[in-house]
Amino acid sequence: MRLSIVATLVILIVSCLGADDRPNILFIYTDDHSYRTVSCYPESYDWVETPNIDALAESGVRFHHATIGTWCMPSRATLLTGHHQYGIESMRMEGAYPGSEYDPEQCRFWPSVFRENGYQTAQIGKWHTGTDTGYGRDWDYQIVWNRPRYPKNSRAYYYDQLIEKNGGEPVMTGGYSTDNYTEWAVDYLRGNEGRDEDKPWYLWVCYGGVHGPFTPADRHLNDYEGVKVEDPADIYPPRAGKPTYSREVEQWVLGPDGEPVLARGKTKGGISANGKKTLSEWVRQVNQAVKSLDEGVGELVEALKESGQYENTLIIFTSDQGFAWGQHGFQVKKAPYDANIRSPMVISMPSKFAKGKVCQHPVGGTDVVPTIFSVAGMELPWEMHGHDLTPLLQDPGAEWEHPVLTVHTGDSYGSNADEVPVGDDSESRAKLLMRGVVPWWVSLVDGETKYIRTLVPGEPEELYDLKNDPDELVNLARNPEYREKVEAMRDATIAELKRTGAGMADGLPEVEALP
Numbered sequence: 001m002r003l004s005i006v007a008t009l010v011i012l013i014v015s016c017l018g019a020d021d022r023p024n025i026l027f028i029y030t031d032d033h034s035y036r037t038v039s040c041y042p043e044s045y046d047w048v049e050t051p052n053i054d055a056l057a058e059s060g061v062r063f064h065h066a067t068i069g070t071w072c073m074p075s076r077a078t079l080l081t082g083h084h085q086y087g088i089e090s091m092r093m094e095g096a097y098p099g100s101e102y103d104p105e106q107c108r109f110w111p112s113v114f115r116e117n118g119y120q121t122a123q124i125g126k127w128h129t130g131t132d133t134g135y136g137r138d139w140d141y142q143i144v145w146n147r148p149r150y151p152k153n154s155r156a157y158y159y160d161q162l163i164e165k166n167g168g169e170p171v172m173t174g175g176y177s178t179d180n181y182t183e184w185a186v187d188y189l190r191g192n193e194g195r196d197e198d199k200p201w202y203l204w205v206c207y208g209g210v211h212g213p214f215t216p217a218d219r220h221l222n223d224y225e226g227v228k229v230e231d232p233a234d235i236y237p238p239r240a241g242k243p244t245y246s247r248e249v250e251q252w253v254l255g256p257d258g259e260p261v262l263a264r265g266k267t268k269g270g271i272s273a274n275g276k277k278t279l280s281e282w283v284r285q286v287n288q289a290v291k292s293l294d295e296g297v298g299e300l301v302e303a304l305k306e307s308g309q310y311e312n313t314l315i316i317f318t319s320d321q322g323f324a325w326g327q328h329g330f331q332v333k334k335a336p337y338d339a340n341i342r343s344p345m346v347i348s349m350p351s352k353f354a355k356g357k358v359c360q361h362p363v364g365g366t367d368v369v370p371t372i373f374s375v376a377g378m379e380l381p382w383e384m385h386g387h388d389l390t391p392l393l394q395d396p397g398a399e400w401e402h403p404v405l406t407v408h409t410g411d412s413y414g415s416n417a418d419e420v421p422v423g424d425d426s427e428s429r430a431k432l433l434m435r436g437v438v439p440w441w442v443s444l445v446d447g448e449t450k451y452i453r454t455l456v457p458g459e460p461e462e463l464y465d466l467k468n469d470p471d472e473l474v475n476l477a478r479n480p481e482y483r484e485k486v487e488a489m490r491d492a493t494i495a496e497l498k499r500t501g502a503g504m505a506d507g508l509p510e511v512e513a514l515p
Helices: 002-017 051-058 072-081 111-116 177-189 244-248 279-306 365-376 390-394 426-433 480-499
Strands: 024-030 061-063 120-127 141-146 161-165 171-173 201-206 252-254 260-262 313-319 345-348 357-359 404-408 441-446 449-454 462-465
Touching: 024 279, 024 365, 051 279, 051 313, 051 345, 072 365, 111 120, 111 201, 120 177, 141 177, 161 177, 177 201, 177 279, 260 279, 279 313, 313 365, 365 390, 404 480, 441 480, 449 480, 462 480
Parallel strands: 024 201, 024 313, 061 357, 120 141, 120 201
Antiparallel strands: 061 345, 141 161, 161 171, 252 260, 313 345, 404 441, 441 449, 449 462
């Protein structure tokens, strides 16, 4: 009832004022896309080129340390609800992977609130949160690759996708998916199809790149020829001071030519002459695939400028999470280290916010939704876990006292994540590991310090100085001199879990005794 009254008042106010000049919002969202593949980030390889994303950063604020999520589905669920994974009730994996479902009464997505308040909402690209895409409830216009509904087509990240349009029957669609999504989004922005020119709009463009199989567009297959990358310092064990799963992981082995190759021998995207791609070849391929994403960003921004909407549009660019290539021995996301999950993030609206600035404060995925509501001039419809970032968009160096909590609870959501699965039975182990090697964990980044707590009984806590040890090689929690800091970060993490209503907060497994 309250939302209906608010929506009516907004419509009345808009009709009295004339044209609705509230800002448009373009949210560009990539997949498994590490900050290391974006050239405006100093941690990228010096041969990487992403001129359009760099230009976006020059027109806005680049966030140095953004942690949006830990893997595809919970990251997207967070950006549809404003909640951490444990606060998203009824979301669940169900059926053949990546099948999933949710109850829209228990798990409301905020674009429906924008619709009620006079915005047109649109989504184009990958959908990965339930077979119900929300067309007609959350979205006015939608062209999506619905992975949960069509598991047999769920690996078709780059070609031959089943595409649903506005809730209709799926159509097998050729062409390179990144280019398709860009073309459809440009058509919407230019008003060629789908857009109501009398309303402000919110458009979420969800690219499937650069997710595995990390396939570049044909036009980029010869780019970055001959590049070599340095082996990460801890690509091979041992890794002293880390939890068991991280200490022992061995996804890379020394190949016949003296370079690392994947131990499991998978050849996503092709094989090299010696039968397995080397680390350098993999990194080259991933960065080749990023180039079409960068081109897409450029085309979207150009469409805004040519259609006269640029000055009144907030542009957000980020990814669901990053992806490790050899760091800490991984070729996976999900793990709590920056190499695995840290995303690039740029927010730009030069008519309103700072230009060409870098924000050093850590931020998280739960902060994105309150920021969108703030820019749109709307109150939050329910309590959310993050914080409005507009003070940092106005002054990236402003005081900021909010630490960033990140949580990985596998495929458990809402109250299903209230209890940590610590049993030795197969069901508990499967829930804890979610078909992988990374167990549940929680982490807190406060300034330049990161605390990690693996939710397996008896494992060591981790503490890293991100300024002096950005690769997270030395676990300071095993140094007696940092005992007080570890205890303080432990308490702060539990406090943040409690602030955001985590049922697990009072039942975390015991940790290894501090030295």
